Amino acid sequence: MSENEAHTSLVDKITEKLHDYSSSSDSDGEVPSNVLRIKKHLFGRTESVHNVLGCGKAADLVLWRHKQVSVAIFAGVTVMWLLFEWIGYHLITFLCHFLILVLAVSFVWSNAASLINWSPPKFPEVILPEGIFLQVAQSVRHEINEAFITFCYISSGKDALAFVKVIAGLWLLSVVGSWFSFLTLSYIVFVLAHTVPVIYEAYQDPIDSTWYKFMDQSKSHLTKISVAIKEAIKKIPHHPKQE
Template identity: 35%
Template sequence: MLKLFGRERPIHEILGSGKVADILLWRNKAISGAHFIGMMGIWFLFEVAEYNLVTFFCHVTITTMLVVFIWSNGARAFNWTPPNIPVIQLEESMLYKDLCEKVNFFMLTLINIACGNDIIHFCLTLLAIELLAMIGNYVSTPNLLFIVLVCMGTHPHLYEKHEAKVESLVDLINQKVFEIYKTLNENIISKIPKWPKKTD
């Protein structure tokens, strides 16, 4: 019998004979069905509901932080089992080592804020993420992809060409941000009463 495209090997073998092939050929109907429903959900969110990628990630982050915060503080207050959060770290490659380090540091910082009992930093973090989500409403996913690709194609060259100016500008911005935070902390944040810590 003549097979499509003149193939001689089974389709499972052509697809790599691994887990991807099992999912594509519906060898495990539960996992394949979950992937199919997940893809449909993603399509619905971004195409039908017109959810933006930045807003989606921000809302997922906010929801996760709220769950971890309530669970962690509930565990201390009501003697529940505290959440066991696995440490998720991106594998570093030579090309993206610095980026991976920053993303890993950012994720660990968010987890530490969510697990802690400092309600002020927690609320400020949620507010900052929500502001980012609101800004993300005005940036569609294709536009975001375009901006990322343009930045990847231009920023390294511009940074190499004007490295000294960029370094001094970033240093100046860091100083200004630190001064603003210090002023806010002294005049507003430090005056907000904190929750009393539970003593064992």
């Protein structure tokens, strides 16, 4: 087979495949399963939600992969918020009462174990490793240094857009902070962090589709507004300068 015949045969095969695809799309109205669809996700994300969150135990808890543990943490934080915010319980008072209860139960259990033939409580040997504190300290140090570098860069006047964004963000945060106490605001952030990711993971396709439709419509409206403003400016009569 010559080179021209081989080329002609390849073109014929490609044309036949395209014809089959177009006929199947026209008849059924659906894309065949062997054709890959490129899906657009929020923020240009290509990985799964679990991978974006770090693929660790924290991601499992946020996405409710271990439902019993996630429910226990959520319920515990909610009870703490109710105690401190609604009932007016104070943190030092709570810690003291909690330690009193633990010490009293352990003391009574230890002394009564020999009388009623119970095994005494076994206290675990807790030794905190030094590496954890060093890692936390290094992470905090890194974040503080990055914050100082960012602050110096923005305040130097080199990026006016970043300056406006930071000022707007701080002002918005100050307004939101005036609505809630620090504890309530922290609890709201906790609830959002433990509900939004799992809801988005379950319904990410319709959420992504709705988001990009909204963005496309917004860009279309903004373009129309921009064109209308330019047309209105052009219609404004300009008087020539008198010498």
